[in-house]
Amino acid sequence: MTTLAPPRTVRPAVTGIGVVAPTGIGADRHWAATLAGRRGIDRITRFDSAGYPVTVAGEVRDFVSTEHVPSRLLVATDLWTHFALAATVLALRDSDLERAALDPYDIAVITASSSGGNAFGQKEIESLWARGPEHVTVYQSIAWFYAATTGQISIRHGMKGPCGVVVSEQAGGLDALYLARRALRDGSRAVVSGGTEAPIGPYALTCQIAGGLLSDDGDPATAYRPFAPDARGHVPGEGGAILVVEDLDDAVRRGAPRVYGLVAGCASGFDPPPGSGRPPALARVIRAALADAGCTPGEIGVVFADAAGTPEADAREVEALAAVFGPRGVPVTAPKTTTGRLYAGGAALDVATALLAIRDGVIPPTAGVRLPPDHPLDLVTGAPREARLRAALVVSRGHGGFTSAAVIAAAPGG
Amino acid sequence: MSQFTLDDLRDIMRRSAGVDESVDLDADIQATSFTDLGYDSLALLEVFAQIRTGRGVEIPDDAVGEVETPADLVGYVNRRAQARVS
Numbered sequence: 001m002t003t004l005a006p007p008r009t010v011r012p013a014v015t016g017i018g019v020v021a022p023t024g025i026g027a028d029r030h031w032a033a034t035l036a037g038r039r040g041i042d043r044i045t046r047f048d049s050a051g052y053p054v055t056v057a058g059e060v061r062d063f064v065s066t067e068h069v070p071s072r073l074l075v076a077t078d079l080w081t082h083f084a085l086a087a088t089v090l091a092l093r094d095s096d097l098e099r100a101a102l103d104p105y106d107i108a109v110i111t112a113s114s115s116g117g118n119a120f121g122q123k124e125i126e127s128l129w130a131r132g133p134e135h136v137t138v139y140q141s142i143a144w145f146y147a148a149t150t151g152q153i154s155i156r157h158g159m160k161g162p163c164g165v166v167v168s169e170q171a172g173g174l175d176a177l178y179l180a181r182r183a184l185r186d187g188s189r190a191v192v193s194g195g196t197e198a199p200i201g202p203y204a205l206t207c208q209i210a211g212g213l214l215s216d217d218g219d220p221a222t223a224y225r226p227f228a229p230d231a232r233g234h235v236p237g238e239g240g241a242i243l244v245v246e247d248l249d250d251a252v253r254r255g256a257p258r259v260y261g262l263v264a265g266c267a268s269g270f271d272p273p274p275g276s277g278r279p280p281a282l283a284r285v286i287r288a289a290l291a292d293a294g295c296t297p298g299e300i301g302v303v304f305a306d307a308a309g310t311p312e313a314d315a316r317e318v319e320a321l322a323a324v325f326g327p328r329g330v331p332v333t334a335p336k337t338t339t340g341r342l343y344a345g346g347a348a349l350d351v352a353t354a355l356l357a358i359r360d361g362v363i364p365p366t367a368g369v370r371l372p373p374d375h376p377l378d379l380v381t382g383a384p385r386e387a388r389l390r391a392a393l394v395v396s397r398g399h400g401g402f403t404s405a406a407v408i409a410a411a412p413g414g
Numbered sequence: 415m416s417q418f419t420l421d422d423l424r425d426i427m428r429r430s431a432g433v434d435e436s437v438d439l440d441a442d443i444q445a446t447s448f449t450d451l452g453y454d455s456l457a458l459l460e461v462f463a464q465i466r467t468g469r470g471v472e473i474p475d476d477a478v479g480e481v482e483t484p485a486d487l488v489g490y491v492n493r494r495a496q497a498r499v500s
Contacts, residue, residue, distance in 0.1 A: 071432030072452055075460075137430070138460040165496050 007185035008247075012177070012263040013411065016095025016244030016258040017352045020196065022058035022145075022237050022339040026090060030349075031356045034335045035384050037367040041220045041235050041340050046200045053216045055207055056223050057200045058237025059210035060339030076139040077152055078117030079238075080198035083345070085151040085156065086190060087242035092157070095244040097190055100232055100254040105153045108161035108183040109154045111242075112172025112195030114344035114398075117144035118204035125203070140369035153192055153242075161188045167400030170306070171268070173240070174345025174406045178266040180245045189250050194348035196240035211399065213310060224341075225369045226307035226334050227314050227377060230246070234309035238338075241344020241352040248411070261353035264391065265293025265410035271401030281322035281403040282306075286395065290324075294392070300407070301389035302363045302380075304350045306335035314395070318376055327376040331385060337367040347396035347404070354392040354408045362386050373389045418469065420444055420490040423484055428466045431457040444485035451484075461487075471495050 001127055019026060022040025024034035035039065041058045049055045060083065065074060068086035077085075090100055097107075120143040127135040144150055147165040154163050162183050166175045173195045180191035199208065208214050215233035217223040224235040251259055267288035269281035290297060303325070306317055321332060336342070342349055357363055363385045371379050391409040398404075426440050433439055434452030443451060448458060455478045462473040471494050481487040 070435050073432070073435050073456075075430065075432045076456070138456055138463060142456065387486065 008187070010181065010184040011248040012181045012184055012245050013218055013248040014243050014260045014263065014355055015246055015251050015253045015258065016091040016097065017355065018090030018092075018094065018242040019343070019349065019352055020060055020063065020083045020087045021239040021241070021342070021349055022060055025060065025063060027094070027352060027356065030038055031353070034338060034364045035362065037338060039220060039338050039367055040225065041237070041338065043172055043220065044200060047202055049205070052205060052209070054205060055218045056220045056235055057282055058235060058342070059200060060239045061091035070230045073152060073156070076143055076196060077148065078120035078143050080113070080117060081143070081149045081152050083196040083198060083239050084111065084153060084242060086154050087194070087196060087240065088157065090302060091192065091242040091244050093317060097244055097255050101214065102156045102189050104160040105253045106161055106187070107159040108180070108188040108191045109150045109159050109163045110166070110176050110179045110183060110191055110193050110290045111150045111153070112166050112168070112176040112344040112348065113146035113149060114167060114169050114172055114197055115199055115204060115207070116146050117148060117196060118146055120205040122201055132379045137287070142413065149196065149380045152160040156308070157192070159192060162186070163291045168347045168402040168404070169400065170341060171396045171398035171402035171404040172344045173349070173351065174394060174396050175268055175402035176348070177243070177245065177263050177406060178268060178404070179349065180352060181263060181266060184247050184404065189246060191245045192242060193245055194240060195344035197343040198238045200238050201237050205236070213308070215309065215398070216310060221368060224309050224337055226309040226337065227318065227371060227379060228369050229311065231309050231311055231314060234360045237340025237342045238345070239339070239346040239349070240342050243352065244284040244349065249263065259411040260408045261358050261411055263406060265289045265291070265407035267292055268404045271403060280320070281314050281401070282317060282395070282397065285403045286320060286324050286393065286405045289393065289405035289407050292343070293409065295391055295407055295409070299389050300325070300393045301387055302357065302392045303330055303332045304354050305332050305334045306393060306395045307336055308397060317395070322376045328378040329379050330378065331363055331387065332377050333380040334366045335364045337369065347394060351406065351408055354394055355395060358389045358408065358410050361388050363389070419490055419496065420488055423488055426461055426468070427453070430460045430464045430476055444488070445483050447482050448484070465491060469495070471498070
């Protein structure tokens with residue numbers, strides 16, 4: 001009779017960060033733009049959006065797929081996967097993981113996806129209806145589906161550990177890290193995690209518009225203003241972040257060049273149906289993440305808010321944060337105001353930003369929003385706020401009720 | 415319809431399946447296996463689809479197992495085109 005090995009105790013440490021975002025390609029560029037509150041939201045250029053109710057988005061500037069993706073992969077993958085392949089190379093370089101020469105079966109790939117290969121799929125649907133089924137490329141079968149990015153990263157880098165994908169819209173980036181921790185506990189020595197999204201195109205945007213949550217404000221400076229009383233919705237963004245995660249002891253032993261911080265606690269829940277009379281999941285999930293991290297609310301130095309950008313969802317987030325931390329009980333920020341909501345890339349990018357904030361002891365500002373001084377949220381706006389950060393809370397809610405939270409902590413001795 | 419040549423095949427491979435970084439398609443590849451050239455069965459299926467829509471030559475999916483090299487595929491296409499005509 002075989003016995004299963006018990007899961008080991010791990011401290012998941014982030015040793016590499018790769019960012020491809022409207023704030024820049026590369027973690028350094030992204031961080032500099034984020035601190036400056038430099039807006040990556042602008043008029044849509046990926047297609048002619050005149051006539052659409054939504055004309056602004058956060059696009060990754062100067063991303064040329066052929067510079068990041070070999071031609072054999074280009075024909076078979078969507079832009080969303082290109083973003084992730086590029087970010088993976090950056091994260092691997094940053095972590096120097098390849099020099100560790102780990103057994104391929106000890107490296108897992110677990111990413112978040114939310115809408116899959118939109119532009120690729122649209123192109124093939126157009127071929128289908130304009131020219132017929134024999135003109136749909138074979139590669140549609142592998143380019144569109146949610147696990148394509150995980151699969152291509154796994155194949156390209158020879159990572160044969162327990163791979164997977166999680167689809168929970170904007171909460172996915174945190175859920176992927178939650179699953180990455182499980183993979184580490186079950187014996188993986190490294191996990192490539194995070195997520196990206198490429199939701200800017202006619203078909204993809206139409207789907208989002210139908211959801212009724214996008215801002216119809218055509219001014220990039222004012223379109224996405226979470227927590228403002230006249231908030232009109234969110235702005236979509238593309239890109240995301242890939243993180244290399246290892247157990248802290250493994251990372252130190254193999255000589256990782258740096259440890260940005262730890263994924264100290266994770267929790268995930270789901271809202272009750274409307275009309276049930278039960279409260280939204282957020283406060284419960286935040287408390288569960290804190291408990292999982294063994295951390296009190298007072299030890300959290302900053303909250304990276306979900307910042308849905310509609311008055312109702314914003315009010316629920318303010319309520320939950322006030323319930324857990326007390327009114328103005330913790331600095332809150334939403335640097336996603338400079339990128340838009342990146343769906344599967346959003347929470348991963350927030351985690352990357354949180355780690356950089358902890359590293360540098362500074363909270364990046366929320367762009368384009370000012371709240372009155374007696375507002376229950378102590379929202380960091382205008383300029384970055386210096387603060388010695390031992391731990392950050394990242395909160396993320398996905399459309400439909402997905403609710404996740406993670407405590408990101410400074411590395412011990414850091 | 416004209417003979418299907420190795421150059422025709424090179425064109426289709428480049429366009430529809432891309433080229434591996436370490437591979438020179440213009441070299442003498444006719445006897446090199448598709449696997450060694452970096453093309454998996456999915457890439458071959460895509461090449462077959464392009465041959466079908468471009469030349470009207472139908473190649474069944476399980477031919478993937480029969481054509482190991484570019485020379486195999488060029489010969490196969492020309493034989494099938496011939497068989498169709500006669």
